[in-house]
């Protein structure tokens with residue numbers, strides 16, 4: 001009998017806590033969701049480029065490590081770049097297992113900005 005009373009007490013406590021939490025979070029979730037949608041797309045491509053591409057292409061696309069193509073002088077269209085980044089070419093490895101389609105497109109678009 002004693003156990004049952006304790007159990008009821010615990011359940012009551014949990015119920016009271018979760019109730020208080022849900023009251024608070026309803027205001028905080030609305031605030032955070034509005035900031036998340038404001039993230040600009042451009043920044044994503046730059047971040048991805050710095051993370052995955054600078055090792056060979058350099059910050060400005062013209063480093064040429066391990067024979068990397070100069071991205072300032074590329075004549076490829078956006079579609080062709082996406083193809084190279086997705087599936088790779090010769091020494092460059094493809095990124096389809098690492099990056100989503102949207103991320104590959106963002107980074108391909110960013111390489112256009114490397115042109116001086």
Ligand code: HEC
Pocket residue numbers: 048049052053054055056057065066067068069070071073074075076081084085089090091092093095107108111
């Ligand atoms: C391991 C080194 C390496 C990494 C990392 C790398 N690349 Fe490359 N990239 C190369 C090489 C080497 C070539 C030239 C391939 C060839 O000779 O066919 C190239 C070619 C390219 C081309 C084609 C340019 C042209 O004019 O033909 C594009 C576009 C490109 N890379 C974009 C990227 C992007 C974007 C990333 C990051 C997601 C990246 N690369 C990461 C080595 C690399």
